Amino acid sequence: MRKFNFSATALILFLSTVFAFSQSDLMVWNGSSEELEKYINSKDEHKNAIALQKIIMNPEIEIANYLCYDIYRMYRNHNNDKIRQMALVALYKMEHFNLLKNLKDDLYEEKNPQLRRQIFLILEKMPVLTKLD
Numbered sequence: 001m002r003k004f005n006f007s008a009t010a011l012i013l014f015l016s017t018v019f020a021f022s023q024s025d026l027m028v029w030n031g032s033s034e035e036l037e038k039y040i041n042s043k044d045e046h047k048n049a050i051a052l053q054k055i056i057m058n059p060e061i062e063i064a065n066y067l068c069y070d071i072y073r074m075y076r077n078h079n080n081d082k083i084r085q086m087a088l089v090a091l092y093k094m095e096h097f098n099l100l101k102n103l104k105d106d107l108y109e110e111k112n113p114q115l116r117r118q119i120f121l122i123l124e125k126m127p128v129l130t131k132l133d
Contacts (some may be wrong), residue, residue, distance in 0.1 A: 033064040040070050045080055052086040056093055068096040081112055092122050
């Protein structure tokens, strides 16, 4: 099996979402977790995508711990698979090990082959996840 580079996968995912979502409503982010939370918990997919892109592209962003759980719920429950993929990349970037260790179970339950591959790559990239049990 070919070994995929996770950063290349994240880049392809990011570029596909840029084309999939119109960014006419650009996020005016003042650096606060409250503003980020508003976009993450919005019913608007465009705002969800913009917030996730901010997290993915800016690894030094300070994110409130409770937002990690909202992003994990977004991965688990969102109807749009592109948003779910972006949520996985955001979780990987945030390195929230308590949530990422759940991906071992998610790998076997996930029906979307792209998301399964992405989960596999995260688990492969972060071997510490297999030692958390």
